[in-house]
Amino acid sequence: MESKYTKSDIEILIATMNRVNFDFLIPMFPFANYWDFSLVIVNQTVGNPLISEHEKVKVINSSEKGLSKSRNLALANATKELLVITDDDLIFKPDFESKITTAFNHFENPAMVRFCSEKTENVLMQKYPKQRKQMLNWLDILNTISFEIVVKRTQLKNKQIHLDERFGLGSTFGAGEEQVFLSTIKKAGLNLCFEPQVLVVHLQPTTTHKISIEQKYYIQGAVLTAIFPNFYRFWFFLKVFFDWKQGNLSLKDFKLANKYFKSGRTDFLVSKI
Secondary structure (H helix, E strand, O other), rough: OOOOHHHEEEEEEEEOOOOOOOOOOOOOOOOOEEEEEEEOOOOOOEOOOOOOOOOOOOEEOOOOOOOOHHHHHHHHHHHOOEEEEOOOOOOEOHHHHHHHHHHHHHOOOOOEEEEEEEEEEEOOOOOOOOOOEOOOHHHHHHHHHHHHHHEEEEHHHHHOOOOOOEEOOOOEEEOOOOHHHHHHHHOOOOEEEEEEEEEEEEOOOHHHHOOHHHHHHHHHHHHHHHHOOOOOOHHHHHHHHHHHHHHOHHHHHHHHHHHHHHHHHHHOOOOOO
């Protein structure tokens, strides 16, 4: 079958802060020059602006705070069709572009494809399905990390889908933006697929591995209420069970988790976009 998408359809969206040069991009692409790729960089700064001299590297300097604000700004300024959502401390695999085009040419009209990531070279970030999936279920969505996501620009634009800026680093709820984002795509009736191929290595612990039980369940109270407004309690108990089973939550911590979950839910319900 003739390919529909090629490498020229890929654009990489990077949210960063207080950059004065492009040195941070060099380790992200150790196998090539960063200016060989189409990049949209949102640099949150109140200092000197970051200026690009490369045609394929677009920079938007912004004084607004919040990761989701940066990602929405990047989405709004993107021009290619396949958009890679990424952090500024990742290492891309040399064949990441061919993996993306292969997946989007295989699936039937996907709005998003989730890929795999590694925490060190050849060590997966988590346990992933072994086979491709045409549609992600809710557990898949809840376990997706932002830098595993590639979206199709026109499908999001047509449905006016963007990230909820109440979620993510620098926002009221400091994580969970990718889960709420993907739930919006799923509820819009668009296809969310899975491709068991690794795109990036992320050597640093993710946000959810750095936060306390109190922070984690405060955020979960907001996230699960946003995604499952009528069934949030079921998903809370499921989350508690999995955390307990994996040794991340003791029985004595249940009351604490429940307290902060309720607090996050209450604050979400009174918050405004």
